[in-house]
Amino acid sequence: MSIPPIPSRAEHLAAWRESGGKLCAAFPAQYPKELLWAHGILPVEVWDPPLAATRAPGHLQPYICSVVRQGLELLLAGAGDEMDIILFPHTCDSMQNLASLVGDYLKPKATSLFFYNPKAPFGQPAREFYLDRLFALDRELAGLFGPRPEGALEQALAWSRTLSGLYAKAYDLRAAGGLAVGAAEFYAVLRAGEYLHPTAFIPLLDAWLAQAVGQPSAGERIVLSGVLPGPEDLLESLDALGLVVAHDDLLSMSRRLLYPPPGEGEPLAALTESFLEMPPCSTRGSSLAERLAWLKSLAKLSKARGVVFSVVKFCEPELFDLPELRRGLKEARLPSLLIEVDVNQAAGGQASTRLEAFREMMA
């Protein structure tokens, strides 16, 4: 299976800029990208920029996670100056303070915007608050770039619905054993959505899905949980070892992509309902019971026989949930493996050896 040509991040951003579009560096994890699209802004997500961390350690202690470190490194390398805005959703303590560090002290040319996501449980006050936050962000964007064109938000939601359908199709096919691609290819394609505009990404995803349908390689089926799919060598190891990622519970992937599509009602209210119904997530304050039930349901749905946790070092939201999740999975006769990773650093041979042992244990 060959991956259709995916425009590089640099190419796509340059083309977007040339067409008069605005750019937003969007930090992890959950934010209303539809609002940005509606204002003619392309969100470019900052998860794991491939840079050597040389400047960021002057601002951050060694016990801060590599997602935050790499994000700051990117801004210190001047990327923030190429953006119109930098958006910091409220994800965790470290991301919260990074936002303040950038906004208060480092002050790049781009305007820093902050977006507070309410935390579970999501009662009526959270629903109203999230809607208020959407209105506030809409006003902020209009204040910076002028009012959004009429019908733009409706168009953005239509893209969102299409994308939601394509993501669901990709995940459903994979879970049912109907995708003839490995983890490395699956995530390489889906991660293009972190910077491609829907007008470019929808046809790409559609075309890829059409040719990706088929029998997967034989192997032990697993659910991949954690923050990001990767590092790359970890995905390659999974593929090479015959560990088939049948589903995932990754913060950057299914926890954000498998959202219920926004309905046809008032657009911001529809986005609110979508947000509240997203899958359980450590960063949203979901209970351990919800997360455990979700993980077990993913394993059942995809006939996975084990769970691999690929967790970024120092990631508190994930690390706190792990022991109880693993205990619950064990009770459900689902073995699990924990691999701690740093973004942009190879997982290495040791991880590969442990994955191999894990596969043998499951066999």
Next chain:
Amino acid sequence: MSLSAKAKLSFMKDLGFPAMLSLQKAMKGKRGPRKANPDFGPPLKCAARLKEIMMRHYYLARFAPGAKPVAWVTSGAPVELLRALDFYTIYPENHGALCGAQKMGPELCQVAEDEGYSADLCSYARVDLGHMLSGKTPAGRLPKPDLLFCSNNICQTVVYWYKVMAHRYGVPLVMFDTPFNYGEIKDDDIDYMKGQIKDMIPVLEKAAGRSFDMERFMAVAELSKSTSELWGLCLETMKAKPAPMTIFDAFVHLAPVVSLRGLPVAREYYEILYAELLERVRAGIGAITNERKRLMWDNIAIWYKVRDFSELFAARGMNFVAATYTNAWAETIQHLDMSRPFESLAKTYSLVILNNNLEHRLNLMAKMVEDYAVDGLVVHSARSCKPYSLGQYDLKRILSERLGIPAVVIEADITDYRYFSEEQALTRLEAFFEALEAA
């Protein structure tokens, strides 16, 4: 709640604990007084009363189950709502500090780590989880919670930590979500928090087995407000030269405002402490005998090093007269307004230092440097506490440049001394002492 449990708690409160205390005092009398350190002024007389209050709190806690609903609470949660429903409250962070001071941190952390909790997680949480898994505590025995109550105004960590406890203990978790103030607090934020308070009351009532009484809540809130105000006044006495107490004293004396806020005993204690501090100021009695330099501390205490650091600095005529940490339980209480109880409660708890942007902290610290005539700043980079620590490198640099005062960062942890390098800290401090003397 059972009558026999209530009777037992009452008996222990009125007879059991006083008897135990008398026995302890008699034993202590036989041991004789501790040798005085010439670098320090006379110790605070009310320290004995503080010890008694906290001992009583932890001792009676073990008799609370069945007599009162028990809640475990975060230090920044609006406990007034629980007090109005007669909950017996336990503060795992305060317990963590106690374990840290008793140098039990690594032992309890290890228990949690053996269960799979990463050594990179907050050590207050690991200590607490270690206690949950092993039952070990220097406080004798802690009662199991009927309810967990947390607010993320101090960190998101407490949410993750309390979720684990809720899962393990199988009890309800009530979370008070306080939107982080990237700039000024917004009306939407206050409405959201007010809405949550209204929604949580039926959950609290169910766990307490009684109805929420608004009048009782108002009385508790008044008590809480006056307690925090008194604590603020106690801290303000350290503007005097020499300061009548050190921040190392304050780290210990803040226990009642953290753990017993909203109860008469806390206010009564600070009335005594304040009177004593005023008397010391009038008499010119300093916490240290030769106060030459005045310092400010940023972040939570290094609990296992409080005494060592206290002696290290006092020997050099250096006294900590201000800290962002101790100030946190006094700095926002002026917002509590009984004419708008829930709205003002939301504002009071949302505006605390750790729920505000770094610019806010910078301005607050700059003001404290001025108000307390601070000569130097010691920044504790606590690997346990990311919201307190991330940003400190820049904060230290900017404050030092803007105010022209020497500053130093010490890398350590609040309770887990496996992450503290004495040698490295002392090397940094020696350079800081030199800069301070040259300034």
